[in-house]
Amino acid sequence: MKKRMTTTGGNPIGDNQNSLSAGARGPLLMQDYQLIEKLAHQNRERIPERVVHAKGSGAFGTLKITHDISKYTKANVLQLGVETPMLIRFSTVAGERGAADAERDVRGFAMKFYTKEGNWDLVGNNTPVFFVKDPMKFPDFIHTQKRHPRTNMRSTTAMWDFWSLSPESLHQVTILMSDRGIPKTLRNMNGYGSHTYSLIDDKNERVYVKFHFKTAQGIETMSNADAEAVVAKDRESSQRDLYESIESGNFPKWNFQIQIMTEEQTKEAPFNPFDLTKIWPHADYPMIEVGEFELNRNPQNYFAEIEQSAFSPSNVVPGISWSPDKMLQARVLSYADAHRYRIGTHYEMLPVNRPLSEVNTYHADGPMRLDEPKGSDAYYEPNSFDGPEEDKQYVEPPFAIDGDGYRYDHREDSDDYYSQPRALFNLMNGYQKQQLFSNIAEAMGGVPKNIVDRQLALFKKIDPGYATGVSKALSMQ
Numbered sequence: 001m002k003k004r005m006t007t008t009g010g011n012p013i014g015d016n017q018n019s020l021s022a023g024a025r026g027p028l029l030m031q032d033y034q035l036i037e038k039l040a041h042q043n044r045e046r047i048p049e050r051v052v053h054a055k056g057s058g059a060f061g062t063l064k065i066t067h068d069i070s071k072y073t074k075a076n077v078l079q080l081g082v083e084t085p086m087l088i089r090f091s092t093v094a095g096e097r098g099a100a101d102a103e104r105d106v107r108g109f110a111m112k113f114y115t116k117e118g119n120w121d122l123v124g125n126n127t128p129v130f131f132v133k134d135p136m137k138f139p140d141f142i143h144t145q146k147r148h149p150r151t152n153m154r155s156t157t158a159m160w161d162f163w164s165l166s167p168e169s170l171h172q173v174t175i176l177m178s179d180r181g182i183p184k185t186l187r188n189m190n191g192y193g194s195h196t197y198s199l200i201d202d203k204n205e206r207v208y209v210k211f212h213f214k215t216a217q218g219i220e221t222m223s224n225a226d227a228e229a230v231v232a233k234d235r236e237s238s239q240r241d242l243y244e245s246i247e248s249g250n251f252p253k254w255n256f257q258i259q260i261m262t263e264e265q266t267k268e269a270p271f272n273p274f275d276l277t278k279i280w281p282h283a284d285y286p287m288i289e290v291g292e293f294e295l296n297r298n299p300q301n302y303f304a305e306i307e308q309s310a311f312s313p314s315n316v317v318p319g320i321s322w323s324p325d326k327m328l329q330a331r332v333l334s335y336a337d338a339h340r341y342r343i344g345t346h347y348e349m350l351p352v353n354r355p356l357s358e359v360n361t362y363h364a365d366g367p368m369r370l371d372e373p374k375g376s377d378a379y380y381e382p383n384s385f386d387g388p389e390e391d392k393q394y395v396e397p398p399f400a401i402d403g404d405g406y407r408y409d410h411r412e413d414s415d416d417y418y419s420q421p422r423a424l425f426n427l428m429n430g431y432q433k434q435q436l437f438s439n440i441a442e443a444m445g446g447v448p449k450n451i452v453d454r455q456l457a458l459f460k461k462i463d464p465g466y467a468t469g470v471s472k473a474l475s476m477q
């Protein structure tokens with residue numbers, strides 16, 4: 001027998017096909033509560049889309065630790081043999097919620113690990129670096145990626161104007177414009193924590209860490225022409241591929257690796273290890289195997305579990321923490337603020353965001369407080385009743401900053417925006433370089449000459465061949 005349909009108040013509904021009217025031709029009656037409730041709910045079906053990374057696809061899976069890294073961290077989630085349920089949401093950055101998937105854009109790689117010690121969110125990208133290194137520049141950068149306020153179209157002029165005035169973007173621009181700029185599927189790309197984070201051991205000592213997730217499916221990419229053909233037929237190509245792979249039991253996997261720097265090494269590194277526009281060269285800071293994760297379950301309801309999912313770099317667990325990286329510091333504050341606006345004050349009470357471990361706060365009330373805290377005399381802190389209290393064992397060691405002997409940017413290589421992109425350029429074979437040149441030339445369509453020239457001068461500082469290659473590609477356009 002089918003269940004009986006009700007209003008939200010649980011009252012049985014007699015007719016869900018016809019509105020209640022005075023005569024056969026109308027007018028309608030005010031007392032048709034079901035009609036009014038139905039229309040009112042329709043008006044409230046959308047929540048604001050994410051201000052960036054609005055188009056995304058998600059899945060659930062399991063992280064498994066296969067190597068012992070306990071000498072670096074006490075985090076339970078990173079101990080040998082521990083398996084932790086997780087959620088991942090992949091995204092493109094610039095497009096709106098209905099944007100086509102196969103676009104040249106950075107891909108978001110946001111992970112939520114439901115650990116025994118609370119949620120650990122690692123909100124990364126498919127690139128190890130970023131366009132800017134100071135959060136002051138982030139909103140302006142994003143404006144250049146979104147629509148022009150007058151034309152309501154994306155503006156290549158704005159993009160290249162900003163990039164050509166921000167040489168720190170060269171590394172990420174080179175990656176974005178390379179063959180890796182359009183992953184073939186979400187399964188065929190790596191993920192990176194990108195920032196420098198830290199690990200804390202059971203003696204409360206800190207080392208710095210970069211997180212890497214290498215696709216076990218292999219890197220596969222699309223050319224602009226391939227992607228155009230895909231988009232012409234299918235705007236949901238990434239969503240479809242991920243959903244269908246998991247549905248058919250073809251579970252994608254990533255290998256989890258880290259790089260480590262001690263506090264001492266951060267002082268000696270020939271570059272600022274907390275600069276998000278720079279990688280840590282693998283030869284100097286070798287990869288250490290940690291484990292793997294597998295995605296094995298599609299969401300049952302996209303809105304509830306993916307649209308309402310809320311990832312935040314502020315969610316760290318004992319044994320994993322932040323670093324002085326200015327971008328990361330700003331992100332620790334920005335995401336929870338975004339969620340309170342986009343989803344609501346108690347967004348972490350929603351099932352997809354709720355930690356598996358116990359949550360004990362003194363935050364009171366507010367719209368949509370979904371739980372029912374038991375009546376208690378301990379509704380403030382400190383109190384002499386049995387309310388939860390702080391535990392000093394979780395106080396982290398301080399960062400070494402000004403006054404402690406050195407500044408993280410004391411040898412800030414602010415002029416060296418070129419050596420790491422140069423190393424990347426030199427790694428590319430002839431075909432990859434040609435792709436890079438033509439991708440840039442195509443992306444520069446309609447950009448005024450003075451801006452193009454300023455960007456070419458930056459490419460020239462990386463390698464004269466980079467600038468000439470792009471110039472030639474431009475002249476062939």
Ligand code: HEM
Nearest residue numbers: 050053089108109110124125130135138194330334338342
């Ligand atoms: C200061 C720099 C940054 C700020 C202020 C910032 C801010 C934001 C905000 C407000 C959102 C929307 C959150 C939401 O409504 O759910 C977002 C999404 C996102 N950001 Fe950032 N962001 C910054 C840099 C970065 C960097 C460097 C990365 C990667 C390394 C990154 C990765 C992501 C991802 C993956 C998402 C989508 C998360 C999801 O799938 O829900 N962001 N960012």
